[in-house]
Amino acid sequence: xxxxxxxxxxxxxxxxxxxxxxxxxxxxxxxxxxxxxxxxxxxxxxxxxxxxxxxxxxxxxxxxxxxxxxxxxxxxxxxxxxxxxxxxxxxxxxxxxxxxxxxxxxxxxxxxxxxxxxxxxxxxxxxxxxxxxxxxxxxxxxxxxxxxxxxxxxxxxxxxxxxxxxxxxxxxxxxxxxxxxxxxxxxxxxxxxxxxxxxxxxxxxxxxxxxxxxxxxxxxxxxxxxxxxxxx
Numbered sequence: 670x671x672x673x674x675x676x677x678x679x680x681x682x683x684x685x686x687x688x689x690x691x692x693x694x695x696x697x698x699x700x701x702x703x704x705x706x707x708x709x710x711x712x713x714x715x716x717x718x719x720x721x722x723x724x725x726x727x728x729x730x731x732x733x734x735x736x737x738x739x740x741x742x743x744x745x746x747x748x749x750x751x752x753x754x755x756x757x758x759x760x761x762x763x764x765x766x767x768x769x770x771x772x773x774x775x776x777x778x779x780x781x782x783x784x785x786x787x788x789x790x791x792x793x794x795x796x797x798x799x800x801x802x803x804x805x806x807x808x809x810x811x812x813x814x815x816x817x818x819x820x821x822x823x824x825x826x827x828x829x830x831x832x833x834x835x836x837x838x839x840x841x842x843x844x845x846x847x848x849x850x851x852x853x854x855x856x857x858x859x860x861x862x863x864x865x866x867x868x869x870x871x872x873x874x875x876x877x878x879x880x881x882x883x884x885x886x887x888x889x890x891x892x893x894x895x896x897x898x899x900x901x
Contacts, residue, residue: 692742692743693743693765693869694766695747696747696786698767702775704746704747704768705726705746708746711866712744717854718863722742723741723743724746727746727748731756731758732756743762745759749785752789753788755786763874764795769811769815771803771808783795783819783827794825795828798830798833798865799811799812801834802832804834805834812832816828831861833862834858839856839858849862
């Protein structure tokens with residue numbers, strides 16, 4: 670049953686083999702984590718810094734791999750299925766970035782999202798971004814908490830991708846149908862997106878692993894421990 674998916678992923682890897690573009694997949698850890706807003710604002714921040722950016726939105730339907738283009742950054746606003754699987758395009762990105770809302774209950778939701786991704790795609794590492802944090806200290810505590818939990822219970826490396834502070838200009842920009850970077854460039858949120866964009870282009874480009882879905886054994890699913898991961 671998994672062969673069609675495997676064939677799709679193999680075909681995408683061959684298609685992208687000569688493409689020096691880098692792809693980053695953004696995933697919502699919960700329905701209200703804000704990955705769509707993060708993707709739009711991050712694309713705007715990258716463009717403002719002179720980068721060639723393409724944003725693919727899977728919420729509008731399946732997307733196809735873009736033509737080869739050296740130096741391009743492709744952001745995929747991905748759809749995460751209930752079993753933790755991503756589309757072949759999203760799964761074969763250079764980096765998978767999980768967006769976590771800065772709320773106490775979101776810690777558990779984010780961990781469950783990461784666990785699903787780990788089991789569905791045999792992920793050894795991914796990145797986490799904290800969205801609408803009260804302040805940098807809260808975001809750093811949350812990221813450290815998740816990194817410790819992922820390492821202890823899943824054997825994963827969860828790398829921080831940065832944070833975006835809660836900012837009333839985010840909602841105001843949405844009402845104006847603008848990114849906060851375009852509409853309110855001096856705002857805290859805009860500065861945070863610009864910092865993340867600046868850091869993102871320096872993320873190491875690792876060899877893409879095989880992230881085709883695989884079946885988690887029933888025994889492992891039964892005995893896996895779910896930690897209590899709250900804000901401290």
